[in-house]
Amino acid sequence: MKNNKVSIASEVEKTMRLADEMAPLEVNHLFRVRLMQRIELESVGGTHSLDFRLAFIALLVIINLGSTVLSLQTKKQQASAISSEVLENQSYDYTNQEFAYYDQTNDNQTP
């Protein structure tokens, strides 16, 4: 039992010692070159993505403007159609036989 505890303690000690014994890494000689390449790439990619975003916003604005113009045009056409219909109805009303009848009766009443 005592031996077992001693062996466990020695295992724990050996494992904990690993944290002290970790040899420091030597940095890859291409580390800085790769880093500068990545920074350059990201800055180029950054402007490209900005261009893409701008183009997308412009496209949305064009679509928006186009749909507004279209809806205005259809409204205009509808308005002119309605007004011509009203005019037609009015002219029909005044040339209707019923009005002619009243005109005629009025004429008959006056001696």
Place this chain on the structure above:
Amino acid sequence: MASKEKLFRALVDQHQEMVVNTCYRFVFNREDAEDLAQDVFVEVFRSFEQFREDAKLSTWIYRIAVTKSLDHLRRLKRKKRFSSLKRVIGIGDPSEEIAPPLHDNPADVCTDSERAGILLDALNTLPENQKTAFLLSKQEGYSNQEIADILKTSVSAVESLIHRAKKNLHDKLFIYYTDH
């Protein structure tokens, strides 16, 4: 712009070794440590203008390195949890079950890879501030004052964190070796 790049190059030359080794302490893996160090310097390059001189430049850089390393470990933990959940509901990717290659393990630095794995597992169960204080204290070049500056705390708090980390680590390893 050219002067900024020149300054940045000098900064990388001066701190790359410390940054790579700081990340390496946390992830126990060369490739991940170098990738993280690149992320650190990209962040430094981007936010160089935002650096306020109420801290040392080196402390600021090493703080970014610690934050990035802890973020990386958190991501790994989430990924691990998610893949075990996927396994439970039966949509796990079989490729995730394959053990990583040898050089991805702590074995590339420690002769006893199994022991290093046990140490890493035990370290990952510690609270983040204890783990950070303990790991930085094991790296050459960090004084307790510098660790305190990185963690934005006092030297006595750092000493206490290191002491508690050692005790917790010892207890966890003791339990592990008793069970196995």
